Amino acid sequence: xxxxxxxxxxxxxxxxxxxxxxxxxxxxxxxxxxxxxxxxxxxxxxxxxxxxxxxxxxxxxxxxxxxxxxxxxxxxxxxxxxxxxxxxxxxxxxxxxxxxxxxxxxxxxxxxxxxxxxxxxxxxxxxxxxxxxxxxxxxxxxxxxxxxxxxxxxxxxxxxxxxxxxxxxxxxxxxxxxxxxxxxxxxxxxxxxxxxxxxxxxxxxxxxxxxxxxxxxxxxxxxxxxxxxxxxxxxxxxxxxxxxxxxxxxxxxxxxxxxxxxxxxxxxxxxxxxxxxxxxxxxxxxxxxxxxxxxxxxxxxxxxxxxxxxxxxxxxxxxxxxxxxxxxxxxxxxxxxxxxxxxxxxxxxxxxxxxxxxxxxxxxxxxxxxxxxxxxxxxxxxxxxxxxxxxxxxxxxxxxxxxxxxxxxxxxxxxxxxxxxxxxxxxxxxxxxxxxxxxxxxxxxxxxxxxxxxxxxx
Amino acid sequence: xxxxxxxxxxxxxxxxxxxxxxxxxxxxxxxxxxxxxxxxxxxxxxxxxxxxxxxxxxxxxxxxxxxxxxxxxxxxxxxxxxxxxxxxxxxxxxxxxxxxx
Numbered sequence: 001x002x003x004x005x006x007x008x009x010x011x012x013x014x015x016x017x018x019x020x021x022x023x024x025x026x027x028x029x030x031x032x033x034x035x036x037x038x039x040x041x042x043x044x045x046x047x048x049x050x051x052x053x054x055x056x057x058x059x060x061x062x063x064x065x066x067x068x069x070x071x072x073x074x075x076x077x078x079x080x081x082x083x084x085x086x087x088x089x090x091x092x093x094x095x096x097x098x099x100x101x102x103x104x105x106x107x108x109x110x111x112x113x114x115x116x117x118x119x120x121x122x123x124x125x126x127x128x129x130x131x132x133x134x135x136x137x138x139x140x141x142x143x144x145x146x147x148x149x150x151x152x153x154x155x156x157x158x159x160x161x162x163x164x165x166x167x168x169x170x171x172x173x174x175x176x177x178x179x180x181x182x183x184x185x186x187x188x189x190x191x192x193x194x195x196x197x198x199x200x201x202x203x204x205x206x207x208x209x210x211x212x213x214x215x216x217x218x219x220x221x222x223x224x225x226x227x228x229x230x231x232x233x234x235x236x237x238x239x240x241x242x243x244x245x246x247x248x249x250x251x252x253x254x255x256x257x258x259x260x261x262x263x264x265x266x267x268x269x270x271x272x273x274x275x276x277x278x279x280x281x282x283x284x285x286x287x288x289x290x291x292x293x294x295x296x297x298x299x300x301x302x303x304x305x306x307x308x309x310x311x312x313x314x315x316x317x318x319x320x321x322x323x324x325x326x327x328x329x330x331x332x333x334x335x336x337x338x339x340x341x342x343x344x345x346x347x348x349x350x351x352x353x354x355x356x357x358x359x360x361x362x363x364x365x366x367x368x369x370x371x372x373x374x375x376x377x378x379x380x381x382x383x384x385x386x387x388x389x390x391x392x393x394x395x396x397x398x399x400x401x402x403x404x405x406x407x408x409x410x411x412x413x414x415x416x417x418x419x420x421x422x423x424x425x426x427x428x429x430x431x432x433x434x435x436x437x438x439x440x441x442x443x444x445x446x447x448x449x450x451x452x453x454x455x456x457x458x
Numbered sequence: 459x460x461x462x463x464x465x466x467x468x469x470x471x472x473x474x475x476x477x478x479x480x481x482x483x484x485x486x487x488x489x490x491x492x493x494x495x496x497x498x499x500x501x502x503x504x505x506x507x508x509x510x511x512x513x514x515x516x517x518x519x520x521x522x523x524x525x526x527x528x529x530x531x532x533x534x535x536x537x538x539x540x541x542x543x544x545x546x547x548x549x550x551x552x553x554x555x556x557x558x559x
Binding site: 017021022024025026028029030031032034035037038039041042045048049052053055057058059060061063064066067068069070071072074075076078079080082084087088090091093094095097098100101102103104105107108109111112119120135183213214217220221223224225227228229231232233234235236237238239240241242243244245246247248249250253254257337339342344345346347349350353354356358359360361362364365 | 486500527548
């Protein structure tokens with residue numbers, strides 16, 4: 001076939017893919033159209049992949065097909081099997097793979113020793129560096145969340161080590177760009193970048209991991225865009241840049257929702273500056289499930305605040321069953337979700353959606369906070385720090401200033417909790433000691449079952 | 459392979475700027491409930507790196523380049539397929555109580 005025609009088909013398909021990506025992402029930004037959005041983007045991806053086989057001057061087709069088959073099948077199976085609670089680390093893993101692929105493109109370009117000229121040399125090296133850091137960093141994030149490596153490693157001079165690694169990879173990068181075609185230098189360069197990804201991520205605590213994953217997601221996007229420039233591939237340039245920008249903004253939104261600055265996340269560990277905060281006085285008052293069932297069944301308005309503890313106890317299905325019973329009785333019931341409920345912003349919504357909870361009775365913090373005053377019951381299941389009023393009242397508390405759900409404004413507060421311990425941050429929760437608060441001790445799933453029985457027997 | 463139009467210099471900068479603006483705009487109005495699926499969705503979209511890895515492998519000549527290219531395609535395919543599967547699974551679950559689809 002005519003080479004020119006072939007190029008035209010490829011260019012047109014890439015253009016179409018880029019359009020589908022942007023509109024797909026746009027559709028993904030509303031729950032009504034989101035499902036269609038990912039399908040659109042998927043069509044774009046399929047199209048772009050198929051036409052790439054037509055690229056003139058290529059060999060190694062067999063290797064290509066094997067690699068696609070292998071990677072595709074492994075990812076397909078693992079993606080289908082993964083539990084919704086484990087979603088954050090799965091995203092980290094797939095993102096790391098993308099970063100690794102971008103680094104591999106850079107490596108092939110650099111090892112080939114072609115003269116790319118100054119601009120493309122810089123872009124190739126930069127994309128390779130970012131991709132490699134994202135690759136090893138994401139793998140560490142995956143391992144941490146998966147529980148392979150639970151301990152967070154911090155030692156003196158860690159920042160200095162990272163700085164030294166960064167500077168030395170910079171020096172090697174400059175050497176590669178100026179005198180291109182040295183295989184050893186390229187190897188050293190990628191080695192340094194990979195190590196930096198590890199040492200950057202190892203000291204970061206599990207609670208901050210979502211922000212880090214989001215950051216690496218943006219990194220990978222950028223790396224893909226840079227390699228897209230090197231390969232003169234507009235689909236890669238546009239998709240990569242869009243993701244780079246969107247990912248950066250998403251990272252900022254997440255960090256803000258968690259009351260953490262990005263610099264804090266990257267350069268210090270959680271709890272390093274533990275301020276004591278004021279002593280909380282009073283006692284926790286227990287209650288049993290039957291009473292709570294009555295309280296909710298005869299309430300006008302109930303707000304449910306789920307936390308990650310609910311997901312760990314796999315209680316979301318029972319909670320939805322309970323909610324349906326109460327809706328039938330005419331109770332106005334809503335879910336109030338803190339941005340960091342779950343393990344990353346929006347994760348709790350996914351978990352509730354899995355249980356069948358429709359998204360239009362789920363509200364986020366700034367939509368629902370004004371409604372607590374008119375609520376008869378606030379039911380808190382497996383959440384702790386995100387409802388701690390000291391974030392509003394006690395300037396000496398480490399979580400002071402964090403946006404919280406104002407559960408303490410409700411007329412009655414019921415806290416479902418396994419034991420009397422403090423929350424993730426180790427801070428006592430003043431909400432548990434208020435006059436209108438009752439503690440309902442037990443495993444989330446069992447308690448929800450008891451509540452269902454209590455409401456049913458009325 | 460001859461490109462009809464070379465993307466470099468200011469053209470490249472313009473594309474970079476506009477695409478960045480698009481990404482920023484799209485995310486700016488997203489409700490927090492969709493942050494996780496959206497991160498996953500954007501993760502899928504940079505799976506387009508697969509295409510670049512395929513070209514890199516297709517042009518590889520030495521065994522070293524072939525090995526790296528192979529790894530690149532493997533990883534890229536994992537990114538694209540895995541990203542799609544988990545995003546689709548998450549978004550498929552979002553339903554409205556009014557039952558409209």
